Amino acid sequence: MRQIALVIVVALAGACSLKVDYTGTYYQCNPDGSCPPDFECRDMVCVPTDPAPPACSRDISAGGGHACAVREDGSVWCWGRNDSGQLGDGTGTDSDIPVRVTGVTNATHVGAGDLFSCALDTKGEVYCWGRNDSGQLGDGTTSDSRAPVKVLDITGATEIAVGLAHACALKGDGTIACWGANADGELGDGTTTPRGTPATVSGLTGVKKVRAGGDTTCVILGDGTAQCMGENNDGELGVGDMMSRNRPTPVVDLANIDDIAAGDDFTCALTAEHFLYCWGLNDNGQLATGNFTSSNRPVASVPTIGLVSIEAGNLHACGLDEASHVWCWGYGGEGRLFDGGFSTRTMPTRSLIDNTDVISAGSEHTCALDKTGAVRCAGFNRRGQLGDGRRVTFGEPQKVSGISNAVKIVAGARHTCASVMDGRVMCWGENDDGEVGDGAFTSDRTAPQVVNGIRDALDLVAGSEHTCALLQEGSVYCWGANDNGQLGDGSTVTSASPRPVGRLSGMPMKLAAGDRMSCAIYANSAQCWGNLFDKTPQDVPSVKSVAGGDNHVCTVGTDSTVRCYGEGGSYQLGQNAQDDVGPPGVEAIGVTNAAEFFGRGNQSCAVLSDGSAKCWGLNENVRLGTGMNNYFTQTPAPVMGLSGITDFALGYEASCALKTDGALACWGRNYFGQVGDTTYQDRGAPVQLLSLTNVTAVASGASHSCAIDGAGDVWCWGSGARGQLGNGVHLIPRPVGVQMTCP
Numbered sequence: 231m232r233q234i235a236l237v238i239v240v241a242l243a244g245a246c247s248l249k250v251d252y253t254g255t256y257y258q259c260n261p262d263g264s265c266p267p268d269f270e271c272r273d274m275v276c277v278p279t280d281p282a283p284p285a286c287s288r289d290i291s292a293g294g295g296h297a298c299a300v301r302e303d304g305s306v307w308c309w310g311r312n313d314s315g316q317l318g319d320g321t322g323t324d325s326d327i328p329v330r331v332t333g334v335t336n337a338t339h340v341g342a343g344d345l346f347s348c349a350l351d352t353k354g355e356v357y358c359w360g361r362n363d364s365g366q367l368g369d370g371t372t373s374d375s376r377a378p379v380k381v382l383d384i385t386g387a388t389e390i391a392v393g394l395a396h397a398c399a400l401k402g403d404g405t406i407a408c409w410g411a412n413a414d415g416e417l418g419d420g421t422t423t424p425r426g427t428p429a430t431v432s433g434l435t436g437v438k439k440v441r442a443g444g445d446t447t448c449v450i451l452g453d454g455t456a457q458c459m460g461e462n463n464d465g466e467l468g469v470g471d472m473m474s475r476n477r478p479t480p481v482v483d484l485a486n487i488d489d490i491a492a493g494d495d496f497t498c499a500l501t502a503e504h505f506l507y508c509w510g511l512n513d514n515g516q517l518a519t520g521n522f523t524s525s526n527r528p529v530a531s532v533p534t535i536g537l538v539s540i541e542a543g544n545l546h547a548c549g550l551d552e553a554s555h556v557w558c559w560g561y562g563g564e565g566r567l568f569d570g571g572f573s574t575r576t577m578p579t580r581s582l583i584d585n586t587d588v589i590s591a592g593s594e595h596t597c598a599l600d601k602t603g604a605v606r607c608a609g610f611n612r613r614g615q616l617g618d619g620r621r622v623t624f625g626e627p628q629k630v631s632g633i634s635n636a637v638k639i640v641a642g643a644r645h646t647c648a649s650v651m652d653g654r655v656m657c658w659g660e661n662d663d664g665e666v667g668d669g670a671f672t673s674d675r676t677a678p679q680v681v682n683g684i685r686d687a688l689d690l691v692a693g694s695e696h697t698c699a700l701l702q703e704g705s706v707y708c709w710g711a712n713d714n715g716q717l718g719d720g721s722t723v724t725s726a727s728p729r730p731v732g733r734l735s736g737m738p739m740k741l742a743a744g745d746r747m748s749c750a751i752y753a754n755s756a757q758c759w760g761n762l763f764d765k766t767p768q769d770v771p772s773v774k775s776v777a778g779g780d781n782h783v784c785t786v787g788t789d790s791t792v793r794c795y796g797e798g799g800s801y802q803l804g805q806n807a808q809d810d811v812g813p814p815g816v817e818a819i820g821v822t823n824a825a826e827f828f829g830r831g832n833q834s835c836a837v838l839s840d841g842s843a844k845c846w847g848l849n850e851n852v853r854l855g856t857g858m859n860n861y862f863t864q865t866p867a868p869v870m871g872l873s874g875i876t877d878f879a880l881g882y883e884a885s886c887a888l889k890t891d892g893a894l895a896c897w898g899r900n901y902f903g904q905v906g907d908t909t910y911q912d913r914g915a916p917v918q919l920l921s922l923t924n925v926t927a928v929a930s931g932a933s934h935s936c937a938i939d940g941a942g943d944v945w946c947w948g949s950g951a952r953g954q955l956g957n958g959v960h961l962i963p964r965p966v967g968v969q970m971t972c973p
Contacts, residue, residue: 283967292592293342415476465526543591565963664726744778881930
């Protein structure tokens with residue numbers, strides 16, 4: 231979030247207490263939650279309300295991780311992800327505000343695909359930019375371009391349609407020409423061969439509209455019928471079967487069609503009578519039928535709401551009614567349905583915005599253009615695709631303000647906690663189950679909050695949605711989720727403030743945790759509570775380390791071997807088998823010198839006495855760092871190139887290890903930037919984070935990681951959707967204004 235300088239400090243300070251705060255405001259909320267004009271209360275801090283978006287656009291399109299708009303002067307502006315040059319500004323740098331596409335000055339329409347974009351100009355010519363591995367730029371090459379290139383052999387175009395990696399143009403004579411990817415026949419030329427230049431689709435004349443989505447293309451003909459071509463694995467062609475077609479094929483059971491929208495694996499159409507029909511995959515309610523039943527033939531939406539236009543995205547769709555209201559349905563994650571929530575909708579739901587002229591649904595976000603020319607977007611803001619000057623993921627470490635002299639860092643799934651030198655504990659991030667520990671089950675905390683009543687913490691651990699602290703005098707306190715008794719207080723009641731763990735038998739040396747369990751570790755034994763144990767501590771004899779994942783537990787015995795029990799479906803028990811096993815478990819193959827065990831989800835790792843590590847279990851997105859690109863690692867395998875480990879952080883998707891020289895190496899899934907190497911590319915082996923040196927501690931969560939440096943400062947990277955990066959940013963489900971530069 232950008233810093234916003236406030237100049238009327240004296241006038242407003244009477245309404246709210248003065249507080250200089252790194253999130254971009256100087257005020258705490260009043261006790262009743264109120265704030266001065268133009269501010270709103272978030273996490274008890276007054277932050278500026280989103281400014282009204284500039285009103286100077288006339289077309290929009292939401293793509294994979296970016297979006298584009300045509301300004302009234304004919305220039306094109308794009309924002310969001312840019313690693314393939316899809317923003318067209320000559321760079322490969324993401325932007326969270328619109329940047330101007332070079333060289334396009336008289337555009338009328340724009341289309342955003344997955345990693346490329348195209349624009350149609352007043353001459354009927356088409357220009358494209360970005361990824362070109364399938365020839366989707368249409369210039370006869372397969373070379374990416376960070377600036378627009380002219381699509382060959384297209385003149386007199388009146389409309390463009392952009393899919394995942396292909397595009398089509400509707401010409402004034404009622405024919406269409408397509409180019410780009412064609413693995414499923416989406417170009418309709420009778421082949422599955424990609425084309426680097428446009429080819430007219432034979433047999434199609436009198437075309438009124440063309441739409442592309444995913445790997446399919448659909449057209450509406452002058453007689454009101456529709457034909458589709460391309461991928462049909464989920465029945466998205468609407469032809470009554472699931473066989474892909476490389477030629478245009480009529481959609482069955484529909485006539486008098488007025489509009490059509492192709493999503494990723496589904497398609498929707500509107501009739502002239504304003505009836506909505508959809509077909510294809512329906513696992514997220516994207517067919518708008520009130521259920522989750524898929525169909526390879528058109529099925530009627532319920533209820534009938536009089537839509538006049540529709541747009542389809544990856545897992546959701548939206549439409550406009552006659553009164554310019556927006557209605558959306560399908561997958562509601564990240565707030566992409568414009569209704570201010572995160573719920574999936576199996577029927578059209580009225581959005582929060584009105585007076586809308588154009589709607590565009592992307593992969594994870596949605597954008598709307600209102601009748602004044604203002605653009606608003608909602609949904610996931612991973613790479614800045616909402617265009618409001620914010621983003622919620624960061625591929626390199628960001629310094630956390632409001633905390634200093636940190637000595638220990640831990641990460642839950644979507645929250646983070648740190649203990650500081652004076653013994654206090656501070657937490658931030660998701661707070662649905664009170665995991666921040668500040669006494670309230672309220673909104674996510676985007677800045678560090680002091681945990682109630684903890685003043686002399688000696689050790690700290692975090693499960694998925696809970697945290698525990700070991701105090702100097704030997705007692706243990708836990709807070710957060712408690713559905714499996716992981717707080718150890720004998721109940722299953724969640725707590726937003728620390729509660730003492732009952733019936734500990736001695737003075738613990740340190741703590742350990744699983745997703746839904748906790749342990750106190752002694753010299754040669756442990757006590758554990760929560761999932762696979764009980765609601766109060768249970769003795770675990772003859773071990774020097776114990777921890778767990780989602781539903782499995784492993785122990786390091788006094789003989790340095792590892793034994794595991796619980797669910798084994800992902801090979802997380804360390805045997806070449808997927809059988810579930812009861813305690814005391816089975817011995818992990820080939821691990822004979824273990825020093826400590828770590829578990830997350832369906833993954834297991836052991837740090838060995840020689841400073842190396844072995845991991846096993848779920849390896850989706852190469853998350854185990856073993857160099858193997860297999861979904862499961864069936865028996866313990868070395869993490870590549872790791873030695874001299876002094877601290878180890880096993881995350882759900884990415885992990886990190888601290889080495890004796892203070893260097894930090896991370897690996898695994900990197901979709902959210904959680905590896906921290908400034909990229910968003912998955913890493914199957916550890917890579918060193920060059921921007922962080924002299925690291926003293928590290929922690930990894932579901933999609934973020936944090937570290938402490940030698941100065942006691944905290945740095946976090948990855949997803950901050952729930953505030954877990956502590957940088958004042960979190961995902962906002964409501965529509966936000968795109969900050970377009972206007973003439």
